[in-house]
Amino acid sequence: MSREKLRQLGIDLPVLPTTSVGSFPKPDYLMKARSEFAKGKITHEELEQSEKRATEFWIRKQEELDVDVLVDGEMYRGDMVAYFSEHIKGFEQGGLVRSYGNRYYHKPIIASEVHWEHPITVSWWKYAQSLTKRPVKGMLTGPYTVMDWSFNEAYPDRKAACFALAGEIRKEVQALVEAGAKIIQIDEPATSVRPEELPVAIEAMRRVTEGFQAYFITHICYGAFEFIYPQMLQFTVDNFDLEMSNSGLDMLELFKKDKYTKDISFGAVDVHTHVIEEEPVVEQRVRDALAVIPKENVWVDPDCGLKTRSVDEAIEKMKVTVQAAKALRG
Amino acid sequence: MELKLASHSSYPRIGDSPEGQLLRRTIAQREKGEKTDADLRAAQDRMTELAIAEQEAAGIDVVTDGLIRWYDPASHLAGKLTGIHINGLLRFFDTNFYFRQPIVEGKIERTGPMVIDEFVFARGKASRTVKAVLTGPYTLARLSLAKDGGTQLDSLVEQYAKAVAGEVGALADAGATLIQVDEPAILKHPEEFALLESGVRALATQKKSAKLMMAFYFGDVAPLYARLQALPVDALCLDFTYSPGLAGVVAKEGSSKSLALGLIDGRNTRLENADETARQIEQLLPAIKADNAYLTSSCGLEYLPRDRAQLKLKHLKTVKDTFLGLGKGA
Numbered sequence: 142m143s144r145e146k147l148r149q150l151g152i153d154l155p156v157l158p159t160t161s162v163g164s165f166p167k168p169d170y171l172m173k174a175r176s177e178f179a180k181g182k183i184t185h186e187e188l189e190q191s192e193k194r195a196t197e198f199w200i201r202k203q204e205e206l207d208v209d210v211l212v213d214g215e216m217y218r219g220d221m222v223a224y225f226s227e228h229i230k231g232f233e234q235g236g237l238v239r240s241y242g243n244r245y246y247h248k249p250i251i252a253s254e255v256h257w258e259h260p261i262t263v264s265w266w267k268y269a270q271s272l273t274k275r276p277v278k279g280m281l282t283g284p285y286t287v288m289d290w291s292f293n294e295a296y297p298d299r300k301a302a303c304f305a306l307a308g309e310i311r312k313e314v315q316a317l318v319e320a321g322a323k324i325i326q327i328d329e330p331a332t333s334v335r336p337e338e339l340p341v342a343i344e345a346m347r348r349v350t351e352g353f354q355a356y357f358i359t360h361i362c363y364g365a366f367e368f369i370y371p372q373m374l375q376f377t378v379d380n381f382d383l384e385m386s387n388s389g390l391d392m393l394e395l396f397k398k399d400k401y402t403k404d405i406s407f408g409a410v411d412v413h414t415h416v417i418e419e420e421p422v423v424e425q426r427v428r429d430a431l432a433v434i435p436k437e438n439v440w441v442d443p444d445c446g447l448k449t450r451s452v453d454e455a456i457e458k459m460k461v462t463v464q465a466a467k468a469l470r471g
Numbered sequence: 472m473e474l475k476l477a478s479h480s481s482y483p484r485i486g487d488s489p490e491g492q493l494l495r496r497t498i499a500q501r502e503k504g505e506k507t508d509a510d511l512r513a514a515q516d517r518m519t520e521l522a523i524a525e526q527e528a529a530g531i532d533v534v535t536d537g538l539i540r541w542y543d544p545a546s547h548l549a550g551k552l553t554g555i556h557i558n559g560l561l562r563f564f565d566t567n568f569y570f571r572q573p574i575v576e577g578k579i580e581r582t583g584p585m586v587i588d589e590f591v592f593a594r595g596k597a598s599r600t601v602k603a604v605l606t607g608p609y610t611l612a613r614l615s616l617a618k619d620g621g622t623q624l625d626s627l628v629e630q631y632a633k634a635v636a637g638e639v640g641a642l643a644d645a646g647a648t649l650i651q652v653d654e655p656a657i658l659k660h661p662e663e664f665a666l667l668e669s670g671v672r673a674l675a676t677q678k679k680s681a682k683l684m685m686a687f688y689f690g691d692v693a694p695l696y697a698r699l700q701a702l703p704v705d706a707l708c709l710d711f712t713y714s715p716g717l718a719g720v721v722a723k724e725g726s727s728k729s730l731a732l733g734l735i736d737g738r739n740t741r742l743e744n745a746d747e748t749a750r751q752i753e754q755l756l757p758a759i760k761a762d763n764a765y766l767t768s769s770c771g772l773e774y775l776p777r778d779r780a781q782l783k784l785k786h787l788k789t790v791k792d793t794f795l796g797l798g799k800g801a
Contacts, residue, residue, distance in 0.1 A: 235776050235779070236486070236776025236777060237483075237485050238773075238776055239483070239773060240567060240568060241568065241570070243495055243498040243499060243502075245485055248567075250740055290567060292741070292775075292779075293739060293741065334562070335565050
C-alpha cells in the first residue's frame with residue numbers, strides 16, 4: 142500500500158490529499174524579466190530574483206489554499222523538455238519547429254552522448270522546500286518524453302537514446318533524494334503516443350527509479366489510454382497523475398474492466414478552459430472516481446499543469462479542487 | 472530508369488533570419504488588426520517563393536509549394552468544404568504537431584477550389600515540375616468527427632472522396648502533371664483497407680492525364696505493400712523509416728508502379744549515411760518496373776527546423792550522387 146510507504150517516508154497525508162501537476166502561470170513581472178533577460182537587458186541574477194519571488198508567491202498561495210503536497214510551480218522553466226536539454230550535456234538547441242497554427246518551439250537535438258554533469262532541479266527544490274513545512278514534490282521530465290520530444294543524432298535508435306537518458310535522469314533523482322525529496326514526480330506525457338513503445342518507457346522508468354526510497358508519481362496526459370491500459374500499470378511508480386476531466390472521465394471505464402492497482406492523482410478540473418468549474422461538478426467527478434478506486438488511493442488535483450491559465454484562474458482552479466476534496470473527506 | 476529527386480510535401484515556413492520570421496510576424500500582426508488579409512497573402516506568397524527557391528537550389532527535380540498556407544493537413548482542405556466546421560486541436564498521428572479537427576455536421580460538398588490557386592502560384596514561381604499535394608479522403612474521414620456520431624466512417628470517406636476527386640480533376644485541368652494524395656491514416660487501421668481503396672478509385676476516375684501518387688507514412692507499409700500495388704494509381708510514395716522490412720519486401724515483390732523512396736528521415740535531423748542509403752537504392756531500383764523513380768524524404772520536412780530541412784534536401788542530392796558513383800567505382 143503506497144500510503145504505508147508515505148508513512149515510512151515520514152509523510153502523513155489526509156484522506157484525498159490535494160496537489161497540482163507541476164506548473165503554475167508566471168506572474169507578469171516574471172514574464173517581463175524573462176523577456177528582458179532574453180534581450181540581454183538584465184543579468185541572470187536579476188532574473189533569478191524574479192523567479193524566486195514568483196516561486197515564493199506560489200508556495201505561499203498553495204499553503205493559503207491548504208494544498209497538501211506542493212510544487213515549486215516551475216517558475217524557472219520555459220518548457221518541460223527544453224529545460225532539461227539545456228542542462229544535460231550532449232544536447233544542442235535546435236531551430237524553430239511548428240507546433241500548430243502560428244506557434245513554434247525550439248526542438249532540442251541530442252547531438253552527442255548525454256551526460257548529467259550537475260544537479261539541475263535540486264537547488265529549486267531546496268529553495269521551495271525551505272519556504273514550507275508541507276512536502277514539495279521533486280519535478281522531473283522522464284527519459285521517454287525527453288527522447289520523443291528531441292531529435293536524435295547520437296544514438297542508433299529511439300530506444301538507445303531513451304535508455305541513455307534514463308541513466309542520466311536517474312542521477313538527478315539520486316541528487317533529489319540525497320537533498321531530502323521524498324515525493325518525486327517524473328512526467329511522461331509522451332507515453333501514449335506510440336503504444337508499441339510502451340515497454341521502452343516502462344523499462345526506462347524502472348532504470349530511473351529502482352532502489353530509491355521515495356514515493357514516485359508519473360504524469361501522463363493527452364493519451365490514447367485505451368491502447369496502453371492496463372499494461373501501463375507496470376510502470377515502477379506509486380501514483381499515476383492522470384488527466385481525467387478533459388476526456389469526460391472515460392478512463393474510469395477502463396478501470397472498471399481491468400482493476401486499477403496504484404494510487405491516482407485524479408485530474409478533477411479541466412485546465413484547457415477558462416471556465417472555473419462549480420464545486421459540485423468537481424465533487425461529482427471525484428465521487429465518480431471513488432466509485433471505481435478505493436478512497437485510500439485517490440489524490441485530487443487538476444488535469445494538467447496550470448501554466449496556460451491566468452494567475453487568477455489558476456488560483457480559482459486550485460481553490461475548487463481543494464474545496465471538493467475536503468468536502469468528500471467525511 | 473531515371474532517379475529523380477522529389478520534395479515530399481510540407482516545408483518549414485519559419486527560419487532564423489528576419490525574412491524567415493515574416494509569416495509568423497504577419498500572422499501575429501494580422502490577429503491584432505495591424506495587418507490586412509492582403510498583407511497575409513503577400514507574406515504567404517513570399518515564404519512559398521523562398522521555399523521553392525530553396526528546393527531548386529538544392530537540386531530537387533520535383534518541388535512543392537511547401538504547403539506554406541496550410542494550417543494543417545486536415546482543416547486546410549476540409550475547411551473549404553460545406554457541411555463542416557473546424558474545431559479544436561488534436562495530435563497529428565505520433566508527431567508533436569497538432570491539427571484542427573473537422574466536425575462533419577451536414578453533407579460534405581466541394582463548392583469551389585481547394586488548392587488550385589496555390590498550385591498555380593507555385594507553378595508560376597518554379598522552374599521545375601510542381602507536385603500538387605492533397606490529403607486523401609480516408610485520412611480526412613479518420614481525422615474528422617461526425618457530429619453526434621450520426622455519420623458512419625464509410626459515408627464520410629465517400630463524401631470526402633467525391634470532394635477530393637473534384638479537386639484532383641480541377642488540378643489536372645489546371646495543368647498539374649503529378650498529384651500526390653496523402654493517406655497516412657491507413658497504416659494505423661489496415662483492416663479498413665477497403666475504405667481506402669474505394670476513396671482511391673474515386674480519385675483515379677478524375678485524374679485525366681495527370682499522374683496520381685499515393686503517399687503513406689508514419690507507420691509500417693510492408694504488411695500492406697501487395698495491396699497498395701493493386702491500387703489504380705501511377706505511383707506510391709513510401710516511408711521506409713518505420714519499416715525495417717520494407718526494402719526487402721519491395722526488392723522481392725517488385726513494383727509495377729513508379730515509387731517515391733522515402734529513405735531520408737523527415738522526422739529526425741541526423742543525416743543518413745550516404746553510402747548505406749545509396750546501397751539501398753541500388754537494391755530497390757531494379758525492382759521498379761516504371762520509367763522513373765523518386766528519392767524523397769519519409770514525410771514532409773516541416774517537422775524539422777529550416778536549416779536542417781535544407782540539409783536534408785541537399786542530402787538527397789548527395790545520396791543520389793553517391794548512388795550514381797557506385798556503378799563507376801565497381
